[in-house]
Amino acid sequence: MIVMKFGGTSVMDVEAVGRLARIVSRERRPRLVVVSALSGVTDALLDVARLAEAGDGAGARQAVRDLHRRHEGMAAIVRATPRRASLLAATDALFDELEAIVRALAVVEEVSPRSSDAIAAFGELASSRVVAAALEDAGLPSRWLDPRALLVTDAQHGAAVPDRETTDERLRSQVRPLLAEGLVPVVGGFVGATAGGLTTTLGRGGSDYSAALFGAGLEADEIQIWTDVDGMLTADPRMVAEPRVVPCLSFDEASELAYFGARVLHPSTILPAVGRGIPVRILNSHRPEAPGTLVTRSVGEGEGGPAAIACKRGLTRIDIASSRMLMAYGFLRRVFEVFERFRTPVDVVTTSEVSVSVTIDDRRGLDGIVAELSAFADVASEDGMAIVCAVGERLRTDARLATRVLGALEGLPLAMVSQGGSRKNITVVLRDADAPAAMERLHRRFFESEGASAGRAALAIA
Ligand code: ASP
Ligand code: MG
Numbered sequence: 001m002i003v004m005k006f007g008g009t010s011v012m013d014v015e016a017v018g019r020l021a022r023i024v025s026r027e028r029r030p031r032l033v034v035v036s037a038l039s040g041v042t043d044a045l046l047d048v049a050r051l052a053e054a055g056d057g058a059g060a061r062q063a064v065r066d067l068h069r070r071h072e073g074m075a076a077i078v079r080a081t082p083r084r085a086s087l088l089a090a091t092d093a094l095f096d097e098l099e100a101i102v103r104a105l106a107v108v109e110e111v112s113p114r115s116s117d118a119i120a121a122f123g124e125l126a127s128s129r130v131v132a133a134a135l136e137d138a139g140l141p142s143r144w145l146d147p148r149a150l151l152v153t154d155a156q157h158g159a160a161v162p163d164r165e166t167t168d169e170r171l172r173s174q175v176r177p178l179l180a181e182g183l184v185p186v187v188g189g190f191v192g193a194t195a196g197g198l199t200t201t202l203g204r205g206g207s208d209y210s211a212a213l214f215g216a217g218l219e220a221d222e223i224q225i226w227t228d229v230d231g232m233l234t235a236d237p238r239m240v241a242e243p244r245v246v247p248c249l250s251f252d253e254a255s256e257l258a259y260f261g262a263r264v265l266h267p268s269t270i271l272p273a274v275g276r277g278i279p280v281r282i283l284n285s286h287r288p289e290a291p292g293t294l295v296t297r298s299v300g301e302g303e304g305g306p307a308a309i310a311c312k313r314g315l316t317r318i319d320i321a322s323s324r325m326l327m328a329y330g331f332l333r334r335v336f337e338v339f340e341r342f343r344t345p346v347d348v349v350t351t352s353e354v355s356v357s358v359t360i361d362d363r364r365g366l367d368g369i370v371a372e373l374s375a376f377a378d379v380a381s382e383d384g385m386a387i388v389c390a391v392g393e394r395l396r397t398d399a400r401l402a403t404r405v406l407g408a409l410e411g412l413p414l415a416m417v418s419q420g421g422s423r424k425n426i427t428v429v430l431r432d433a434d435a436p437a438a439m440e441r442l443h444r445r446f447f448e449s450e451g452a453s454a455g456r457a458a459l460a461i462a
Contacts, residue, residue, distance in 0.1 A: 001030040001220055002030075002215075002221055002222045003032050003033075003034060003218070004023070004031050004032070005033075005189060005210075006034070007036045007039075007208075007226065007227045008036040008039035008042075009227065010036075010285040011036065012038050014074060023285060024135060025138055026288075030179040030180075032175060032218065033142075034189045034210055035127050035131050037123025037126070038074070041067060041070075044063060048102055048119060049111045049119045051106070052102050052106040052109075057102070057103060060105075061102060061103065071094075075088050077133070083137060090129045095122075098122050102119070113157035123190075124147065124190050124191045127188065128145075128147075131186050141182065141184065143184070143186070144185075147187050148199055149174070149193070150192075151192030151202075152167050152193065152194070154194065158203065160194075164213070166195070171217035179218075187214070190209075208265065208269040211223055211270075219278075220273075220278055222278065222280075223278055223279070225270075227284065228286060229282075229284055231247075231283070232245070232254065232308065233308065234443065234447045236262075236310070236311060239435070242443075246308055247293065248299050249294070249295050249296075249299065250299045251267060251295060251296070251297055252422070253392060253393060255267040256389075256391045257310055257391055260311065264293075267295070279294055281293070281294050282294075305401060305446040306391055306405070307394075309389065311386060311387065311388050311438075311439050312387040313386045313435055314361070315432075316361075316363055316381055317357060317359050317382045317385045317416070317429060318360065318373075318381045319355060319379070320335055320356045320357070321355040321378040323378055327351075339360075342364075343365070344369060345360070348416055348418050348427055348429055349418070359387060382415075384431060384432045384433070386435035387427055388428050388429075388430065389428075391425045395419070395425060396422070396423040396424055409430075412437065413431065413434070415428075415431070
């Protein structure tokens with residue numbers, strides 16, 4: 001069986017749900033459909049909670065009515081009259097309940113994390129009703145499931161932690177039989193409940209996490225994440241004219257790229273699936289025929305160059321030289337304690353016998369950091385720096401790749417060069433002004449020129 005998860009933009013309006021129904025219909029394997037709230041709805045629900053907390057009952061109720069109207073409009077996707085009527089009735093019931101909750105909270109002007117979850121959950125509860133009805137209407141026998149009866153979590157509202165064992169048991173006893181009967185179950189992501197039945201949510205963007213948990217529990221052959229882009233790209237399209245889609249990525253590569261702001265997928269959310277060896281495929285619901293990006297535990301090592309390149313801009317470099325000319329025992333500890341005190345994460349670190357260089361993104365503590373470091377070291381800092389990084393499992397096994405990366409950057413002054421212990425990336429720090437040229441050159445070298453890397457990207461379609 002497979003899990004098909006559709007994000008907010010893939011259910012945002014009647015047209016999108018129509019595309020979804022076609023995609024799910026065309027699939028022949030047994031499948032569980034997981035959906036997000038319609039795009040923007042979770043944000044709107046959290047605004048409702050804020051209005052209630054501020055005591056603006058009228059404003060909160062108006063916002064609920066607007067959401068009610070938007071969901072009513074979605075019923076147009078269902079042609080059969082009785083089915084449409086029952087979808088509208090279910091939608092009315094949901095929004096009436098939401099309005100009652102909001103009215104009460106606005107009176108007491110208090111919204112606890114527990115109430116906030118109760119409100120936020122309505123987005124997925126409502127969108128999943130629409131999708132289940134749309135699938136039925138398209139001729140697919142489907143079954144709406146309540147995520148609160150499936151996904152069991154602890155009581156950390158807003159970031160609830162799943163109880164995998166109990167959830168897996170419920171998936172086996174409640175979902176497997178439906179699949180065996182040939183039904184297509186539809187369930188909202190992001191939402192769960194405590195063993196005692198209190199509604200919880202997994203945290204923003206949590207529908208991917210739900211999909212991974214369900215896929216892992218059902219031992220799915222594949223988890224599909226349907227979104228509105230073709231997959232992970234070889235580079236940020238704001239930096240590179242013609243980025244390509246990366247056909248396959250290892251989990252570690254995807255994690256590395258996420259750190260650099262690739263927002264398609266947060267790898268930590270798919271860990272439950274990848275941990276059990278289940279491949280995750282990112283697909284575009286506007287172009288279902290495009291192959292997308294496949295994320296797996298590991299990728300074969302026989303393939304070409306880096307998987308992708310990434311860039312992080314607007315950084316500050318700090319050079320810290322031991323005043324005693326040689327780094328004494330304990331020097332590094334003292335240096336990093338300063339960053340810890342100022343709660344400033346460090347991105348890249350390079351060291352030599354006498355000095356350490358680091359880059360930071362968050363400059364708020366910079367003056368204090370420099371002052372404290374100056375007590376025991378010579379310190380210089382420079383703004384306007386950037387990290388450019390090539391990511392790929394292949395960097396670990398092909399010694400020539402690092403040289404080729406640096407070769408592509410010839411002539412650009414490099415402030416720092418680093419290849420970490422995992423050796424899945426090679427990172428350089430250079431002037432921010434040089435970052436666009438560095439990205440263009442690397443992209444041309446590895447992803448554009450004739451047979452450049454014979455790499456993974458070469459297989460992809462733009
Ligand atoms: N609707 C939730 C959110 O916007 C969960 C999700 O879309 O993944 O955060
Ligand atoms: Mg969303």
